[in-house]
Amino acid sequence: MSSESAHTVTLPQPQSLERSNDPASATHTEGEATLDESSGTLAHVPLPAYLQQTYWWAYLHPASVRIFERQWLVNLILWGNFAKLRDAALKELEPFSHGDILQVACVYGDFTERLTQCLGPTGRLDVVDVAPVQLENLKAKLDRDASRISLHHQDSTNLRFADASYDCVVVFFLLHEQPENVRIRTIAQALRVVKPGGKVVFVDYHRPDWLNPFRYVMIPILASLEPFAMDLWRREITDWLPDEARNLAIDKQTFFGGLYQKVVITAE
Numbered sequence: 001m002s003s004e005s006a007h008t009v010t011l012p013q014p015q016s017l018e019r020s021n022d023p024a025s026a027t028h029t030e031g032e033a034t035l036d037e038s039s040g041t042l043a044h045v046p047l048p049a050y051l052q053q054t055y056w057w058a059y060l061h062p063a064s065v066r067i068f069e070r071q072w073l074v075n076l077i078l079w080g081n082f083a084k085l086r087d088a089a090l091k092e093l094e095p096f097s098h099g100d101i102l103q104v105a106c107v108y109g110d111f112t113e114r115l116t117q118c119l120g121p122t123g124r125l126d127v128v129d130v131a132p133v134q135l136e137n138l139k140a141k142l143d144r145d146a147s148r149i150s151l152h153h154q155d156s157t158n159l160r161f162a163d164a165s166y167d168c169v170v171v172f173f174l175l176h177e178q179p180e181n182v183r184i185r186t187i188a189q190a191l192r193v194v195k196p197g198g199k200v201v202f203v204d205y206h207r208p209d210w211l212n213p214f215r216y217v218m219i220p221i222l223a224s225l226e227p228f229a230m231d232l233w234r235r236e237i238t239d240w241l242p243d244e245a246r247n248l249a250i251d252k253q254t255f256f257g258g259l260y261q262k263v264v265i266t267a268e
């Protein structure tokens with residue numbers, strides 16, 4: 001079980017963060033997604049230690065976006081399963097396409113673009129990420145008809161939204177990147193902000209079946225690159241639910257011989 005503390009440290013800002021301090025970078029013209037930093041200024045949302053120490057190369061370094069923002073590459077990283085997992089998550093959002101949807105953490109590839117295409121005329125999407133460079137990248141990816149989309153610089157463990165304010169919350173491949181104590185807080189926050197009758201959708205890694213050859217391929221990859229990911233092989237996402245959520249309706253589906261899972265929790 002991972003045990004890294006949730007302490008945050010503040011490192012000198014990479015170039016991309018300095019750019020986002022420029023008020024000009026937050027300006028928005030009609031039709032564009034808004035980058036709302038009023039809900040958490042850069043100074044008040046420090047980068048988590050695990051992100052800086054373990055995932056800086058994937059999400060924080062100025063070159064990371066240039067390297068990883070490729071649909072074929074994110075698909076390769078998921079062994080060709082990106083579209084299947086994306087669509088499995090989006091299917092859960094369909095009944096809420098006219099409501100308020102929250103995506104916790106940006107994703108390389110076309111996940112958010114596809115989500116916005118599912119929005120009905122009254123649907124709204126908020127996207128949260130702790131890394132300004134990722135929010136800037138997402139803003140650039142969204143097309144000009146994105147006026148019902150707001151991007152927020154926030155930490156998943158401390159969402160600055162009211163209780164029960166979203167019809168659906170989606171957390172796509174974030175939990176495996178977080179140390180256990182951080183993951184517990186992310187799950188609790190996702191459940192806190194969803195309305196009664198709404199859904200929280202998690203898509204992430206899972207322990208593959210014994211006969212799945214990827215089980216043996218993934219052990220050294222995850223152990224060396226994603227040190228907290230094996231937690232999701234050892235335990236169920238529901239093990240990290242807050243006590244008050246233990247009796248909620250939970251639906252779990254696995255994919256690709258068990259290597260991936262979707263867990264949908266319906267709030268009461």
Ligand SMILES: C[S@@+](CC[C@H](N)C(=O)[O-])C[C@H]1O[C@@H](n2cnc3c(N)ncnc32)[C@H](O)[C@@H]1O
Nearest residue numbers: 059105106107108129130131134155156173174
């Ligand atoms: C959703 S996960 C990984 C998704 C997937 N592997 C991909 O292709 O992007 C990566 C994102 O989570 C963000 N992130 C990590 N920890 C976070 C936190 N505590 N709060 C908000 N965002 C976080 C990172 O900045 C990054 O943009």
